[in-house]
Amino acid sequence: MHDFQFYVQPGEVHDRRAVLKGDERDHCCRVLRKRVGDVIILFDGNGNQYEAEISSINKDVVECLICQQRPKLNRIVPEIHLGICLVKNAAFDEVLTTSSALGVHAIYPLATQHSVKQHVNPERMRKIVLNSVKQSGNGYLPEVAELTGLADWLKIVKNFKIKLVAEKDESLSLSALVPEPCETDRIAALIGPEGGLSRDELDLCQAAGFLVINLFPYRLRTELATTVMISQLYQYYTQTGGIK
Amino acid sequence: MHDFQFYVQPGEVHDRRAVLKGDERDHCCRVLRKRVGDVIILFDGNGNQYEAEISSINKDVVECLICQQRPKLNRIVPEIHLGICLVKNAAFDEVLTTSSALGVHAIYPLATQHSVKQHVNPERMRKIVLNSVKQSGNGYLPEVAELTGLADWLKIVKNFKIKLVAEKDESLSLSALVPEPCETDRIAALIGPEGGLSRDELDLCQAAGFLVINLFPYRLRTELATTVMISQLYQYYTQTGGIK
Numbered sequence: 001m002h003d004f005q006f007y008v009q010p011g012e013v014h015d016r017r018a019v020l021k022g023d024e025r026d027h028c029c030r031v032l033r034k035r036v037g038d039v040i041i042l043f044d045g046n047g048n049q050y051e052a053e054i055s056s057i058n059k060d061v062v063e064c065l066i067c068q069q070r071p072k073l074n075r076i077v078p079e080i081h082l083g084i085c086l087v088k089n090a091a092f093d094e095v096l097t098t099s100s101a102l103g104v105h106a107i108y109p110l111a112t113q114h115s116v117k118q119h120v121n122p123e124r125m126r127k128i129v130l131n132s133v134k135q136s137g138n139g140y141l142p143e144v145a146e147l148t149g150l151a152d153w154l155k156i157v158k159n160f161k162i163k164l165v166a167e168k169d170e171s172l173s174l175s176a177l178v179p180e181p182c183e184t185d186r187i188a189a190l191i192g193p194e195g196g197l198s199r200d201e202l203d204l205c206q207a208a209g210f211l212v213i214n215l216f217p218y219r220l221r222t223e224l225a226t227t228v229m230i231s232q233l234y235q236y237y238t239q240t241g242g243i244k
Numbered sequence: 245m246h247d248f249q250f251y252v253q254p255g256e257v258h259d260r261r262a263v264l265k266g267d268e269r270d271h272c273c274r275v276l277r278k279r280v281g282d283v284i285i286l287f288d289g290n291g292n293q294y295e296a297e298i299s300s301i302n303k304d305v306v307e308c309l310i311c312q313q314r315p316k317l318n319r320i321v322p323e324i325h326l327g328i329c330l331v332k333n334a335a336f337d338e339v340l341t342t343s344s345a346l347g348v349h350a351i352y353p354l355a356t357q358h359s360v361k362q363h364v365n366p367e368r369m370r371k372i373v374l375n376s377v378k379q380s381g382n383g384y385l386p387e388v389a390e391l392t393g394l395a396d397w398l399k400i401v402k403n404f405k406i407k408l409v410a411e412k413d414e415s416l417s418l419s420a421l422v423p424e425p426c427e428t429d430r431i432a433a434l435i436g437p438e439g440g441l442s443r444d445e446l447d448l449c450q451a452a453g454f455l456v457i458n459l460f461p462y463r464l465r466t467e468l469a470t471t472v473m474i475s476q477l478y479q480y481y482t483q484t485g486g487i488k
Contacts, residue, residue, distance in 0.1 A: 074461070076461055076462075098468055101462065101464065101465070101468060102460070102464075102468070102472075136462050136463065136464070137462060137463060173482055174479060174483075216346070216478065217318070217320055217347070217382075218320075218346075218347060218381060218382045219380065220345065220346075220380070221345070221379075224342055224346070224471065227468065227472065228346075231460075231472040231475035231476050231479070232475050232476065232478075232479040235418060235476040235479045236479060236483065238417055
């Protein structure tokens with residue numbers, strides 16, 4: 001397995017020194033019982049990784065001395081910006097965990113007509129995402145947005161060339177997308193709520209340039225649909241040399 | 245959402261009559277509180293679905309009268325026979341649930357050198373698989389095998405034309421498979437244990453005609469790797485008109 005990583009914010013690495021705070025500090029010295037002199041791996045969520053020696057531990061912070069910066073990690077392409085309609089907590093947590101492990105670039109929790117809940121806790125979401133990235137070793141933290149209305153999200157991704165929404169009852173599959181030249185690797189991918197998007201919402205998406213695709217012949221739970229969509233986008237992308 | 249389905253074994257539908265036993269009987273009349281005269285959906289795990297009226301309920305069985313047989317459901321292609329090296333219970337349960345929801349044809353729990361446990365409970369596995377198929381509405385129950393040694397499984401899938409094993413450190417991706425004519429849609433797909441297959445085991449697989457592929461640029465948990473592999477196989481298959 002890869003080494004365990006601790007998170008430092010990009011601004012917290014200066015002059016070969018880095019500082020772990022809060023949960024990261026606790027995880028390092030209380031849970032994993034690291035000591036002064038131990039060498040640990042730090043990452044800044046932006047592709048940078050460091051080998052660092054713990055130089056001091058106090059009740060607020062762990063101070064480290066950077067021994068070596070590792071080669072910058074490549075970020076996965078395509079760049080997936082995921083719109084996830086709110087679902088129950090357990091399912092939503094799983095979506096956050098798996099999509100972060102699969103390297104999406106941004107996650108937007110969306111409020112829609114059929115969403116079972118209408119609020120999120122961004123702090124809690126960021127913790128789940130951070131834990132998943134730490135475990136997967138992918139090195140890049142996705143952006144986690146505040147709760148956004150569907151119409152506002154459609155504006156945010158307006159200039160994306162590839163916009164997809166998964167809907168069970170449509171017949172167009174991802175492979176029906178015809179590759180043609182395009183200068184972007186950014187994809188907006190929307191996964192509906194358990195009860196599906198309303199007809200009005202689907203119309204809104206289509207008017208905003210979204211293609212409605214069928215991921216799979218069976219109806220899938222939101223968590224599973226998210227993983228299937230990301231996997232298929234990655235596969236399609238590597239196979240065709242880019243969704244173009 | 246699709247209708248809730250109850251499972252009847254293929255041999256338990258005779259002369260427009262069907263009988264629910266055991267857990268299915270309890271689920272129908274104790275959990276969902278169905279009554280005599282209610283119409284329910286039955287499925288036999290083999291693509292057949294029936295609308296049936298409950299004609300009697302007693303402490304052992306629910307008897308039903310078939311009103312109508314629905315058109316037989318199509319089974320998903322490609323036909324994936326999944327070899328899953330044993331992992332911890334929670335992860336293994338998730339693999340069973342998701343692979344069943346995604347319509348695999350057969351699931352073989354495999355004992356390997358790095359497996360964390362070396363026994364399974366086939367009865368429990370079948371219950372998890374049945375529940376997942378009931379919820380997904382896919383209509384086909386995958387075959388669930390007893391615990392099998394890796395070498396024995398390689399013999400079972402010997403005549404499959406497409407055999408794949410996922411391994412993080414390989415560079416060949418699924419899309420590197422060159423389509424060429426082949427008369428089978430059957431695929432043997434092997435997902436290693438948390439600690440990976442041993443070098444000897446990988447050699448054994450390759451000697452048995454398995455291609456070692458890289459699913460994704462990051463290391464994935466077994467549960468996630470399974471979903472990614474099935475999704476990619478389905479995507480690749482529909483895109484190329486068959487992995488040939």
